[in-house]
Amino acid sequence: MERIWQQDIKYVAGVGEARARLLERELKICTVGDLLNHYPFRYIDRTRIYPIHEVTDAAQLTYVQIRARVMSIGYAGEGRKKRFTAYAQDATGRVELVWFQGIKWIEKKIEVGREYLIFGRPSFYRGMLQLAHPELETMEQHLSRKAESGMQGIYPSTEKISSSLGTKGFYRLVQNAWALLQGRQIADPLPATMRQQYGLMPLHAAYYNIHFPQSAEELRQAQYRLKFDELLGIQLGIQSRRSERMARQNGFLFPKVGTAFNTFFNEQLPFPLTGAQKRVIKEIRQDTVTGYQMNRLLQGDVGSGKTLVALMSMLLAVDNGFQACLMAPTEILARQHFATITRMLEKIPVRVAILTGSSKAKERREALEGILAGEVDILIGTHALIEDKVQFQNLGFVVIDEQHRFGVEQRARLWTKNQRPPHILVMTATPIPRTLAMTLYGDLDVSVIDELPPGRRPIQTYHYTDSARLRLWGFLKKQIALGRQVYVVYPLIQESEAMDYKDLTDGYEAISRDFPLPDYVTEICHGKMKAADKELSMARFKRGEAHILVATSVIEVGVDVPNATVMVIESAERFGLSQLHQLRGRVGRGGEQSYCILMSGEKLSRESRARLDAMCETTDGFKLAELDLKLRGAGDINGTMQSGMAFDLKIANPTRDVQVLTLTRDAAAEILNQDPTLSLPEHGGLRQLKARYEAEEKIDFSRIS
Numbered sequence: 001m002e003r004i005w006q007q008d009i010k011y012v013a014g015v016g017e018a019r020a021r022l023l024e025r026e027l028k029i030c031t032v033g034d035l036l037n038h039y040p041f042r043y044i045d046r047t048r049i050y051p052i053h054e055v056t057d058a059a060q061l062t063y064v065q066i067r068a069r070v071m072s073i074g075y076a077g078e079g080r081k082k083r084f085t086a087y088a089q090d091a092t093g094r095v096e097l098v099w100f101q102g103i104k105w106i107e108k109k110i111e112v113g114r115e116y117l118i119f120g121r122p123s124f125y126r127g128m129l130q131l132a133h134p135e136l137e138t139m140e141q142h143l144s145r146k147a148e149s150g151m152q153g154i155y156p157s158t159e160k161i162s163s164s165l166g167t168k169g170f171y172r173l174v175q176n177a178w179a180l181l182q183g184r185q186i187a188d189p190l191p192a193t194m195r196q197q198y199g200l201m202p203l204h205a206a207y208y209n210i211h212f213p214q215s216a217e218e219l220r221q222a223q224y225r226l227k228f229d230e231l232l233g234i235q236l237g238i239q240s241r242r243s244e245r246m247a248r249q250n251g252f253l254f255p256k257v258g259t260a261f262n263t264f265f266n267e268q269l270p271f272p273l274t275g276a277q278k279r280v281i282k283e284i285r286q287d288t289v290t291g292y293q294m295n296r297l298l299q300g301d302v303g304s305g306k307t308l309v310a311l312m313s314m315l316l317a318v319d320n321g322f323q324a325c326l327m328a329p330t331e332i333l334a335r336q337h338f339a340t341i342t343r344m345l346e347k348i349p350v351r352v353a354i355l356t357g358s359s360k361a362k363e364r365r366e367a368l369e370g371i372l373a374g375e376v377d378i379l380i381g382t383h384a385l386i387e388d389k390v391q392f393q394n395l396g397f398v399v400i401d402e403q404h405r406f407g408v409e410q411r412a413r414l415w416t417k418n419q420r421p422p423h424i425l426v427m428t429a430t431p432i433p434r435t436l437a438m439t440l441y442g443d444l445d446v447s448v449i450d451e452l453p454p455g456r457r458p459i460q461t462y463h464y465t466d467s468a469r470l471r472l473w474g475f476l477k478k479q480i481a482l483g484r485q486v487y488v489v490y491p492l493i494q495e496s497e498a499m500d501y502k503d504l505t506d507g508y509e510a511i512s513r514d515f516p517l518p519d520y521v522t523e524i525c526h527g528k529m530k531a532a533d534k535e536l537s538m539a540r541f542k543r544g545e546a547h548i549l550v551a552t553s554v555i556e557v558g559v560d561v562p563n564a565t566v567m568v569i570e571s572a573e574r575f576g577l578s579q580l581h582q583l584r585g586r587v588g589r590g591g592e593q594s595y596c597i598l599m600s601g602e603k604l605s606r607e608s609r610a611r612l613d614a615m616c617e618t619t620d621g622f623k624l625a626e627l628d629l630k631l632r633g634a635g636d637i638n639g640t641m642q643s644g645m646a647f648d649l650k651i652a653n654p655t656r657d658v659q660v661l662t663l664t665r666d667a668a669a670e671i672l673n674q675d676p677t678l679s680l681p682e683h684g685g686l687r688q689l690k691a692r693y694e695a696e697e698k699i700d701f702s703r704i705s
């Protein structure tokens, strides 16, 4: 069994060398087991055939199957836009089929006058139903493969895989892989008593039904079983880690509240702390006198004042003779933190240095020598901090700002800089419940800042299309006349995307023309500029010397210009919800009423519309985060959330499966209580589940501290 599971994917019928490479590259599927562990994220009912007139925009169907006769074929468009189209009809209406790729092949295959079973994603163009790249099957072909159950899995895929295999093709591969098992049973890791206690279906049946559901009920049970195993493995891992950490007692002690902290608090603090800020600082203080290593996640919405908490905790470390560092996700943000913190510590004898990828020789040398000699107390920087050359004398406290930009591995490399692990504070604006946070980020405690500094007014958000641009310009001019500043942000999805840069520079030119000097000053800032130039334009904007800053989402995280009151987001439909929320958080930081304007094209997908509507309706980061997960669902394997997770979840969705999460947490506690090292013979399978979690986890905390 084990041997079949490990067998190279290229031996599965229908794969071969080229596809094996494609599967590995696109989906990391290398073995038969990998393929069987790749579960469908949804199922469609292949027995259902829709009359064309029932497929309307309002019906909100993701996939449809129709039976229609091809009436005509032809080409449309030219050059890169050239496409092959076919019109087909049934007794109730017409549908347009379109192909942009593989035109030659489809042209040869399709026959005018023949009836096909057509399967694809519906969209509507000028009121007409359109299917792009549908799958076609003649009625004869369809009847000859009638044997399978009605439900067919749709597998998470990528564009390259879809165009090589299609939904049906992928499904065939899974069938062929399953056939290799030849009736052998997949071993079950859970003791029979446990399966009974939690009402779980055997693992073998679960695998079978997840791929080839025999009924809706069996599918539900299969999903439940696989989620249970996945989350149980993670819980066993996290909980044993936690007991190891708690048994170790090797955390640094910060017993003292000293001069740096007190002077800052009594003399330098620019405003009173909010209740929430005070509470979190207290929690951190309590953690750092226990002798255990702190691993804490600090959640607080954009603008809630996390930086100050970070700074005061670092002062606590410094007062106790330790160094601290603050790692930011971008160069600009690191520079900004450095500027803010240096200014706030002006009158306090604490030395702060900065180190980023583009630090000049002198700055770099000062930082490196300073921290090695113990002369620098606080080091601020980007990823550059995790390079091997960076050697601290005694690093005691690490702050990581906006964790979702850092992989867990990168974080871990900071830990390794010490014999003993420093205390870790991870700050994020993504609000998530604690059990969920642990599932995502491993073993940690959670603090929450659930209060904004006083005097903030909720940002007003509007969604406009291009036709309202003149009105928008008028509005911006009014705001600028009031002395306010404006951000205009363009998406840059891939750094190399020439088109995106063109949009940005075109936008910049248009704005410079419509907002001419000397009345208006417009700055631009994007990733292709030299660090020094970027900094210069940011600095001008920060000092209020520029009215408009045109930028890519490099300003997304953390930039603080309280006088900026308008955030215009161009092509807003291309941003994810959490990114939109982050960007919006760049305004509304002062006492003035602020605005976020979402610009988009006229034609929007249902999902994009839902995102933009949600942004207009609420400023609550928690609600937006939930909706984001719901909209993106488990099918989106490129989800940005994944990259920050400690684990790649295959089937469980920690927000939706809270019940299974709680159940497995308690189950794991009970098992470990009885058998902490999982060494009882009947726990062999559980040991494997836990090991699988450890393999899945992107880092191993236990090797680090």
Ligand code: ADP
Residues within 6 Å of the ligand: 271, 272, 273, 274, 277, 300, 301, 302, 303, 304, 305, 306, 307, 308, 453, 454, 558, 560, 562, 589
């Ligand atoms: P974030 O949590 O998004 O990192 P910041 O730390 O950047 O938020 O703080 C946002 C703004 O709020 C900054 O301008 C900061 O100076 C200000 N701020 C922070 N704490 C307070 C407070 N207690 N009272 C008033 N303003 C505050």
Ligand code: MG
Residues within 6 Å of the ligand: 306, 307, 401, 557, 558
């Ligand atoms: Mg911040």
